[in-house]
Amino acid sequence: MTQANPATADVVDNVAGLAAGSATHALRHQREKVAAATQGSYDALFDPALPGLPLTERLLVALYAARLTPAPELVAHYSARLAQAGADADLVTVAGQGNADSLADPRLRAILAFTRTLIENPVAGDEAALKALPAAGLATPEVVTLAQLIAFLSYQVRLVAGLKALKALNTLQSQEAAA
Structure with missing residues (x-):
């Protein structure tokens, strides 16, 4: 797995707004191995040297998935x-x-259509949905990378949402305790 990029030291903590030392940050990092693996997966999937799908396409998929969610x-x-x-x-x-x-680009249109399918209706990600990708010019390794990326993004979105909910609950409980 790729070494963590200092600029993205922990994307989930940053995006969820978790301050070091906060109750939610401490809870998330009780299983440091999981937090590190999540960041490691992010680093690997968005490594510019990853063969197959170009970084820009992977980032467009991520933006599109985040927008759809x-x-x-x-x-x-x-x-x-x-x-x-x-x-x-x-x-x-x-x-x-x-x-x-x-x-206009049929390749990118197919990539984002597949992303939409897996984000909004994963059951529809069947053989026909998969076959549309090679028909648009994607090689098998690119299809595999795309599917792995979308699975990771689904996990990342849910993790961030859950941590934000816990953070809000912790903030509310702290406010109530102080009142």
Whole structure:
């Protein structure tokens, strides 16, 4: 697995707004191995050297998945990553608005359509959905990477949502205790 990038030391903590030493941060890091594995998966899936799907396509998938979910903090995170990567602003806008049907590029349109299917209706991610990807020019390793990426994004979105809910609960309990 790739070494953690200092600029993304812990994306989930940053996106969920977990301050070191807070109750929610401490709870999450009780299983440091899980927190480290989550960050390691992020680092590996968004490693520019990962063969197959180009980094920009992976980031567009992440932005699109975050938009569809919706997960505004992750939308902001992936939008910033795309800006850093120098992605085409029109593509970022399309992915950020969740409207991939307007894309002229059949490859990217198929990638985002598959993303939408797995995010909104995973049961529909059947053989026909998979076969649309090679028909649009994706090689088998790219299809596998795409499926792994979408699975990770589903996990990441739910993890961030759960941590935000715990953080809000902890804040409310602290306020009630102080009153």
